[in-house]
Amino acid sequence: MPTPYERPAPAPEGRAAATTATTTTAAASARPRRVYARPAEGRVIAGVSAGLAEHLGWPVRWVRIGFVLSCIPTGAGLVAYVFLWALSPQSRGGVIGGGITTIDPADPQAAARVPDPAKAKAASEERDATRVLLVGGVMVFVGLVVAAQSAGFNARLRILVPLLVVAVGAVIAWSQLDDAQRGRWLGNDSGTKRFSAARLVFGGILALAGLVIMATRGRSISAMWDIGAAVVAVLAGIALIAAPWMLRLWSDLRREQAELARATERADIAAHLHDSVLQTLALIQRKAQDPAAVVQLARAQERELRSWLYAAPTDPDVTLAAAVAEAAHEVEELHGIPVDVVSTGDRPLEDGGQALVRAVREALANACRHGEPPVSLYLEVGPAGVEAFVRDHGPGFDLDEVPEDRLGVRNSILGRMERHGGRARVRRLENGTEVSFALPPVTADAPEESHDHA
Amino acid sequence: MTTPERTVPRSRVRVVLVDDHRMFRSGVRAEIGELVDIVGEAPDVDSAVTVIRETRPAVVLLDVHLPGGNGNGGVDVLHGARGLETEDGQPVRFLALSVSDAAEDVIAVIRAGARGYVTKTINATDLVHAIRRVSDGDAVFSPRLAGFVLDAFGAAAGEIAEVDEELDRLSAREREVMRLIARGYQYKEVAKELFISVKTVETHVSSVLRKLQLSSRHELTAWAMGRRLL
Structure with missing residues (x-):
């Protein structure tokens, strides 16, 4: 197969170079050693031309034209193309730009580790798969035409063409099965899975057709x-x-x-x-x-x-209900008095919620210290805001009787809630005390979450 | 329950105890045996159905998780003993008792016909109260069950029934009652708070129980379907 393009890139050597290049650095020589590999992007069919152009330092357009021209008389260019395709590795994350690559030989793996945006990736994969199928279909057509033409008189093509068809089929079916693709092949997202399956079937049929043509010998x-x-x-x-x-x-x-x-x-x-x-x-x-x-x-x-x-695993730093339950558990552990927690609804924990959690904790601690069990806590988060109730069954107390210097209730419960736009109220029941809390709903422009623990 | 004719000593409530842990059964017997008449015990679904059919008690204290039957525990007992009546012509009533307060356990036994649900950490006095209330045909709602009801009917999110008969939402009054129970109020405290009689509170609670049993509300049915309870 006398084509000038298959000489400079013996595939096994290219593969060996690929493995060594991952360990050597660009500083080893003045011009970084170019590895022959097919780039994943900027390819038309399989990236053979792009890779070759990059490897030889030629304009990619000329390489492509050369391949096409060499295909016309005998199909030799096609054979070379398929050989290069089958035997060269696919580069990871190399980007072709007008024949000059931006791949970094020092760490070619780095680019692959950077996660692509999933959508763009899926779209480009779909494009790739469609292109492969399209090109494959054209090749089948060409192969069949050549086979029909040469059926009677050209013995050489009669073997060559079926072989070619088999090779293309096999390549289509298996060549892309590198480790990154294998995961997708086994079915991560349905779109690529469908294309993978289509490619596999198509390649299989192609290979089978080639075998049949070879066996019939015209x-x-x-x-x-x-x-x-x-x-x-x-x-x-x-x-x-x-x-x-x-x-x-x-x-x-x-x-x-x-x-x-x-x-x-x-x-x-x-x-x-x-x-x-x-x-x-x-x-x-x-x-x-x-x-x-x-x-x-x-x-x-x-x-x-x-x-x-x-x-369900909820993080007390994230939602109000989880934070309130956590506070109740802490009080329970500290005082050894069971606290029945009932909550409905939930919302992200923001500044007001933080204040509510602290005030509720203080009220629960008071209930455990001064009241009688059972101590219960009810939290209701709805569109109209947040309401919470802490109830004990002790003798109760009147807020007016609490001396001014006892800051517990007044400051850390009532004052704290008011500072955050809510309110708290202490009620003396016939049998026990109930502290109620209310917070307005989170307004639309308020931040969804807060990271600062005030 | 505070009305005089109910606290006056009357014939002790006949109770059957169904629980697969012998230690728990003997513990309950020791705690409440003086106050109620425990006429039978059973450790699994099949013997429970047999014992209940033989003794026809007023109340069955029913563990949610039991071996035997179709593998649905207390729900199977409820199905097996459906339609039974005591000698007075009252239906045999069930009070579910469980270590778990997972929503799916609650919903399963309530929808299968239990009149109430309490956790096993309940103290003896409250348990006896609950048994008496169930034997009178009332419903027993723990604060947690009330909270779950508010959640499941979207009441906490502000959904209120237009008419009381609506099955998929709570009426404004029912929501108030449930909220107070969730806050730890006893029935008489609820009554005092809302300026209604204890009897009215019981009516509201029974009506909520009925909605819980009959509603096809999405959240309830989703739970039940997901666990093959329907």
Whole structure:
């Protein structure tokens, strides 16, 4: 195949260079050693021309024209193209710009690690896949025409063309199966999966067609049909024989995976129980003489286990309900008095919410110190704002009787709520005290979240 | 429950205890055995249905998680003992009892017909009150159940029924009652707060229970469907 373009780029050498280039730096020589690889972007078919142009330092347009011209008389350029395609690695993140690449030989992996915006990536992949299918279709057409033309008199093409078709089919089916693509191939997003499957089927049919053409060696169309049918029959037979075995293998694999997942889950549960429940039980045995401590331990453990079993993981730094519940748990732990927390609705934690959480904590602490259990807390977050109620069953107190110097209630509950646009009220009930809190709804222009803990 | 004729000693409520933990059963028996008449015990679904059919108690204290049956625990017992009546002609009523306060557990037993739901940490006095109330045909709502109801019916978000009969939303009064129960108020405190009688409070709570059992509201059915309870 006397084409000037296949000489300078022996593919195995290019691949070896690719592996060494990842470890050597650009400073090793004045002109960084160019690696022959097909860039992922700026390609028309498979990036062979672009890669070659980049490798040789020629304008990419001339390389492309050369390939096309060399294809016309004998198809040699096509063969060279396919060879280069099949044997050259795809570069990672190289960008072609008018024959000059911006790939950094010092760290070609770095570009690949930068996450692309998912949308643009998916769109470009779809474009790529369409192009590959389109080019493949043209190639099939050309291949069939050449095969029909040469059926009678050109023995060389009769072998060459089918071989070419087989090669193109195989390349289309498998060449893109590098490690990055394999993940997508196995189906991450449906769009690329569909294109991958289409490509695989298309390549397979192409390869099969090539094999059939090669086998017929220009005999009549009907003989070709017979052989085609025979090939299909043989393949079907193989599939029939292998299918039960494959199915069993597959189900075995699935079962093993499920068992593994179960075992992992069991191990997680065991580890958690060991760290929490068993430790608490040991502590309880040691503190058996102290009923209060035992109750407190059991209560804390119950709460922990309950949240682990039932609650979705919520971050107390993020939502109001989670922060209020967290405050209640802290008070409960501190005073050893159970606090029943009921909450409906939720919203992001902002400045007003922070103030509410602190005020509620203070009210709960007061209820535990001065009131009687049960202490309950109700939080309601709705479009009309936030309301919270802390209730105990103690003798109660009158705000007017609290001396001026006792700043607890007045400052840290009432004052704090007013500073944040809300209000708080202390009510003396027949049986206990209730502190109620209210916050206005978050206005549209208010920041959605706040990071500063005032 | 504070009206005189109810606190006057009357025939003790006949109770069947269904729980798969023997220690819990004996604990409850020791705590409330003096105040109610525990006529039977059962550790699983099938023996529970048998015992309930034989003894026909006024109230069944029913654990939500039980072995046996179709694997749905307390819900299976409720289905198995459906339509039973006591000797007085009252239906056999169920009070669910559980360690879990997960929403799906609550909704499952309530929709299967339980008249109330309390957690196992409840103290003896409150438990006896709850049993008596259920035996009188009232509903027992814990603060947590009230909070869940407010959530599920969108009441906290301001959805209010136009007419009381509407099944998918709470009326304004029902919402008030639920809010007070969620705040830890007893029925009589709710009554005092809203200037209504305890009986009216009980009516509202029973009406909420009915809505909870019959409503096809999206959140409720989604939960129930997701757990194959419907």
